[in-house]
Amino acid sequence: MKLFKQLMADRIGFTSLSFITVVLAVGACAPWAAPHDPNEVELKLKFAGASWTYWLGNDHLGRCVLSRLIYGIRPSVLWVLGALLVCVFLGAVLGFIAGYFRGKIDSAIMRICDVMLSFPGYVMTLAIVGVLGTGLDNILIAFIAMKWAWFARVIRAAVLQYSDADYVRFAKTLGAGHLRVMAKHVVPVSLPEIAVIASSAFGSMMLQVSGLSFLGLGIQAPYAEWGMMLNEARSVMFVKPELMMAPGLAIMLIVAAVNFLTDSLQTALDPKLLTAGRGARSRRGSLPGLKLQGRETA
Template sequence: MSTSMITKTNTSTSNSNLSISVQSPAAIWRIKTWAFICENKLFTIGVLLLLLIVFAAIFAPWIAPYDPAKIAFSSKLMPPNVEHWMGTDRFGRDIFSRVLYGARTSLVIGFAVTLLAMLIGIPFGLISGYFGGRVDSWLMRISDVFLAFPPLLLPIAITAALGSGLTNAMIALAVSWFPWYARIMRGAVVRIRSEPFIDAARAMGVSKSKIMLRHVLPNSTTPVIVQGSMDFGYTILAAASLSFIGLGAKPPMMEWGLMAASSRSQFLDNPWTVLFPGLAIFLLVLAANLAGDGLRDVLDPKQGGH
């Protein structure tokens, strides 16, 4: 792919056979970027879709044609039309505007939950994997306790105990998610721990904490970051599920899961009220997964790690 691009640029930008050596850095960068996009089509689609959703979330007040909270019974339950692209709900609120604003909540949930789960899981796995032995056994048994519950049951139980609400739902999700990161991190650390460059640092008398922070950590976070980017979509889905069953976001908050849930009684007669929030969730989860998959390929240390 990249070679064909180089020859094309040659013929168009210069008349010399030696043109490869005189190409400007910008031109080389363009060629490399284009080659990268061609090789990672799905990754590019995922990233573009994510950027689009982030853009929509940030600029929602300017894009949204209506006030998302404005109740207008005169125009309730209208099917999609020129004025209301996604129709209106049973209070006459514009669904398109509400979906735009809902993106804000969902993105914040995705980032916050994944980040919090990583912040707990990475040190957990680092200590467990580096020290091994009894420390490892104890920490891993603790994480087993969390992993023993079915995926959505633990967050439901924790939220129920803490009291329903979006913040508590997010904490609950992060707490029940971190063991996965701890496990992945531990596996990566165990592999890195036996590398000769760790032995070299130990032989030079570098302290344990410095070895962990400077040598082990930077070389073992890639799989966790990749897993996190793929889980990003799933945490949004899980948060939407919690909202759907009434444990997460509460009205009048705008959140896709909550929107789908509050309209579910009208689903058969007015399918658009559930369809569009559901479609939004689907697109965001898809984008996150594509981007995460691509990220794994890009960050794969076996491919050079440039």
């Protein structure tokens, strides 16, 4: 509740959260939100411009661009979000175990993470897709197989700084079990950092999915996906630039919203950043001459 109030106070953060929520809702309700069947071919409407019936025009097969854009939310955003949640869950479980119990368990988990992180992410993703075959499902499997280790290492580092806190030691002294200590004292204080790193990874995963689909390795025709829509419109990018503009702007806006939300979450969840930001605004308001002088000097 406190976090939501802080996001409400941050106009950029609240606007980004609202935009992402609307996009997710439209994608989940795509059969009702899309005005036409995204796979319906109307060759007589090939490359037709925007109209009252087709707001964003038609593509090279006469399909509704707006409908395909709406259905493209599912593989480009919703499915990526599902893969992200799986990665975060696996990484959180192993990261909490490694950071809390330490010792041999920590060493074993971290050595596995070292092995997984020693390979370049894009190279391993392409290798897994090459073995399993093209398709969005295989890309998401590659993401889960590669990215859980990064989440486990980052979450372990967060747990290490809280597991030695005085209140955790006091709870252990009173006889609280490991599960109770973790659930009541370690997990709640670690959730903010997990939320920040998860939101920051969300944008990069969407860009990777769109990039791989643009290369023809992601979802296959006739299903709609933003990266694939860019690839289909590439041949007429100078004649019909609006066909590339629609999915390109969609990718840019959703990724920008996620990045802005990440910054807002980090500020809201870290009191030091919030205090520093307020102090900076207060100093700028009380010393306008110094602000002007700084600009002139720069």
